[in-house]
Amino acid sequence: MPDDFLVRAALAGLGLTLATGPLGAFVVWRRMAFFGDATAHAAILGVALALATDLPFYLGTLAVVLAMGLGVSALTGRGRAADTVLGVLAHSALAFGLIAVSFLPGVRTDLSAYLFGDVLAVTLTDVVWVWAGALAVLALLLWRWQALLTATVDEALAQASGIDPRREGLLLTLALALVVAVAVKIVGALLIAALLIIPAAAARGPARSPEAMAALAVLAGAFSVLGGLWLSLRLDTPAGPSIVAAAAAIFALSLIPRRSG
């Protein structure tokens, strides 16, 4: 029988992958990787805000990340990126976040937990938050799936069918902010984007349809979480980076050419 903390860690990680799988697919299709980075790095600033005020941790983080996401999408237009603007924003958000956190007594020592995550320390409340956030994102994506996919394929084509591509883009920004907020404690602000992109990239090879790719990305994410936790236990490595390392290994495996072509 595994320890309780391990069960909570696995539950939190698996819950998160329900959202990061399909959302990560959109991040890959729409080339929002850098955009994901920028919003994720803002999470540190959100953590500082939440800890400095009496705001609940997840709400404070969500507020800042969402503000960052909306700001960035307003600045860069249609999610297709002005690289430089995103780079400036991503790294400044991280830097200001780190400075803000350094003013808070007692947090300095916990900093690595927010940068790299500390999934082995998640509480039952954290697990509930992660599942609530992930299920909300999953529900949002399923509800808007056809419209999101059409807007991703071609904006004009979506518009002609009565779908507002800007609205769908904003919904993705909202979903991204939610995922980032609940993922900070699990993989940390620095590696959230990795958990979005790597499983989705690994799922591309075998997938024949967008839906299959999203589902396979969930599967690849789940294996990454379990493999990373196992690695972390066996080698006493930090859990967040171990999860990402496991995802990278799965991606590498997906590159091996299949015999059928």
Add this chain to the structure above:
Amino acid sequence: MPGLCGGGQMTLIAARGLTVRHGGQTVLAGVDFAIAKGEIVTVVGPNGSGKSTLLKALIGLEKAAEGQVTRAPGLRIGYVPQRLHLDPRLPMTVRRFLSLPARASDADAAAALTRVGVPGLEARAMSALSGGQFQRVLLARALLARPEILILDEPTQGLDQPGVAAFYRLIEEVRGETGVAVLMVSHDLHVVMSATDRVVCLNGHVCCEGTPRVVSAAPEYRALFGLGTGGALALYRHVHDHDHDHQHDGPAHDHALDHGHAHAHGGDHAHSHHHEGTDA
């Protein structure tokens, strides 16, 4: 001459005094445009003349800086984009694509593919289609919405002349069967679909409007266009009411004639009929 169309018929989409700006640059200035039920309108213009911008403004993707665009309430639009930049990491079969954004039944999807002349392509990946097949699949998807108007952005780009003629015939057949209005954009200033009711020449503003001359009625041109086109192509004679440059003597000039001479001297047949930029 915005008053040309309509004629008591129901207007599907209309623009009045439409001006669109990209940053500080004016892309379209004071464009009046309307298309009525069942009408076929071809918008021609050189590259950068604002043709695609006009289409995007008409469907509501581009905002009007001045003027306004009105669409009939609940108008069903079948849109065929110029190119589709499908990200290579987005796996998409033809069948799945036909179900965007509204889920199509297998029977409807098969019928649509058959109608556009590419039956049985369902399982094929979009990335594995030839240019002509891709164009027809885009059309099939647009038709599945049972549109009242088809909007096509340079649908024949990259097709050879028989391919263009075949595509135009297909559009004409679909119009005949369904009564759908067709709004098409083309960078080819002179050769348009012969079933076109009205040609609008655009260059940031509406330069001229008129009806095309049917090629089959002019044997000397017919020879230039080869035998395989079956009367699907027609020439458009530009009659501008103003000057664009000072090389022309009068306010009216005839591209069609210049065009004919160019080919006559070339001696070859008519695949070199792209006069991009001659009107700028």
